[in-house]
Amino acid sequence: LRTWYNHDLAKWDEFQKRYRAEIQQNPALETISHVLQENPRVTFIFAARDAEHSSAWVLKGYLEGDYDA
Numbered sequence: 001l002r003t004w005y006n007h008d009l010a011k012w013d014e015f016q017k018r019y020r021a022e023i024q025q026n027p028a029l030e031t032i033s034h035v036l037q038e039n040p041r042v043t044f045i046f047a048a049r050d051a052e053h054s055s056a057w058v059l060k061g062y063l064e065g066d067y068d069a
Helices: 009-025 028-038 055-063
Strands: none
Touching: 009 055
16 A cells, blocks of 8 residues: 555545555554553654655554544
């Protein structure tokens, strides 16, 4: 999915939609949710030239409950 997106901002909205769907299907989501209940402070470490248009940004928004991030 990230290869398809390739930081093409014309694909940003569709990328977010697809990535959120991918997150929801990931079995690790339950573990992550449990960890966040115990430790609500999380540090994201990632590399991207455009942080606000990255998979990390979508994941952060998803975990915060902002499904339009």
